[in-house]
Amino acid sequence: MTQDYSKLPHPERVAEVLQELVGIPSINPGFEDGVGEREVASYVKRFLSRLGLQAVDQPVEADRSNVFGLLEGRDRKSRILLEAHMDTVQIQGMTVPPFAGEIRDGRLYGRGACDTKASLAAMLVAMETLVANELVPSLSVALAAVVDEEIGYKGVSALADFAAGEAARYELAIVGEPTSLNIIAAHKGCVRFHIDVQGTAGHSSNPGLADNAIERAFQVVEVLQKLERETYPALAHPLTGPPTHCISMIRGGAAPNTVPDLCRLTLDRRTVPGEEPLxxxxxxxxxxxxxxxxxxxLRLDVREPFLTDYALDTPADSPCVERLLERIQMQRKGAGILGAPYGSDASKLARAGIPSIVFGPGSIAQAHTEDEWVDLEEVTQAARILVDFLMNVERE
Known part of the structure; x- marks a missing residue:
């Protein structure tokens, strides 16, 4: 027999914490004007310490650290992990004040409001609610706020290494991203690399005496299109669909009056569960x-990948996932278990042996947008779902 704890988190507190988080710039330093996550990390550490919880820095690289906090449950050897990234993308081109946390018509606006400070706020308020109401969950609850999700996954990679070396068993990781409060149990991976197409330079007044690398690149595109048509459909996964690829960048030419001798295509290949990126x-x-x-x-050079990431495929019928879905559906009728075409921190944790899903408030359609926003009622629902789940989940 389970109990319903979902009415405990207060909407006003959820909005307050999210507004404070959005008010702290944490643009990934790989982007223009990137200041890093240090100030948000300090906020999270103070928040957890104020609750009387153990909170430690986990250094990742110079001036960038994850924050790891722990709330002991009745079972100190089994844990649920709540994980969310602290970094955001750039703010150029935004049409709303990026750090004001303005609230209008039930929405909170600002960079990171949706991706993914809403998830982090829900997790923090859930932890606070448990402590404030002297509730002791069956399983211990770890919270990790990590760096560098938007570019290199350095934060979650360090977290995965750390967790793999612990004696405690992680029953499930809930990775915060905007999923409209659905569970993402499967998502795609990625491999990115350059294709250099060679030509022969010459004067543009007499192109027949040269070999245009950009025009040669058209032939490469045709080969890629044929590959996509003929091989990808058979690899489709029931939740994510088939693999895809995208020529996301093209660069070529040295001057307006010179036939280009090099054209570089950048390919983004999305893998499905069961495929290895390499x-x-x-x-x-x-x-x-x-x-x-x-x-x-036709002369070309296929360069080594500069980024690889893995797909996620967590069994939807595992007891923890089923219990989470049960508690979600008590708050949000019609919520379900889905797949996603994008990647997340979850696959890195899964590779380390931690069953992982993606869950959080907000829509991915609002992530990185010029007027990024999240529905505050949905953030409150997320906090309530987490409290209810943490108080009702048992060790598998």
Whole structure:
């Protein structure tokens, strides 16, 4: 017999914490005007310490640290992990004040409001609610606020290494991202690399005497399109759909009056559960080199990947996931278990042996937008769901 604890978190407190978080700039230092996550990390550490919880810095690189806090449950050897990233993307082009946390018509606006300070606020308020009401969950609850999700996943990689070395068993990681309060149990991975197409430079007044690398790149695009049509549909996953690729950047040419001798394509290949990113890369490389051997004059170099990320595929019928879905549906009728085309921190935790899902308030359609916002009622619902779940989940 379970109890309903979902009415405990107060909407006013949720809005207050989220407004404070949005008010602290934490642009990833890899972006223009990036200041890093240090001040948000300090806020989280003070918040947890004020609750009387153990809160420690986990250094990731110079001036960038995760924050890890722990609320002991009745079972000190089994834990639920709540994880959310602290960094945001850039603020250029925003049409709302990025750090004001302005509230209008039930929405809170600002950079990171949706992605993903709303999730972090819900997690912090859930922890605060448990402590303030002297509630002791069955399982211990760890909270990790991590750096560098928006660019390199350095924060969650350090967290995964740390968790793998602990004696405690993690029953489930709930990774905060905007999912409209659905559970994302499967999502795609990624491999990104450059394709350099070679030509021969010459004067643009007589292009026939040269070999235009940009025009040669059209031939590469045709090979990639054929590969997509003929091989991807058969690899479709029931929750994520088929793999995809996108030529996300193209660079070529030295001057307006010179036939270009180099054209670089950047390919973003999204993998599905069951695919290994490097295997997907090697498959594309093999097809391109094979095609180039059969096209007179086509010369290319497929560079080594500069980014790889893994897909997520957590069983939807695991007891913890089923219990979380049960508590969500008490708050939000119609919520379910879905797949996603994007990646998250969850796959890195799963690779470390921690069953992981993605869950949080807000819509991915609002992430990184010029007027980023989140519905405050949804953030409150997220906090209530977390409290209710943490008080009702048991060890598998």
């Amino acid at each position: 295997e997907a890369y090697r498959g594309i490389k093999s097809k391109l080199l094979e095609a180039a051997a059969g096209i007179p004059g």
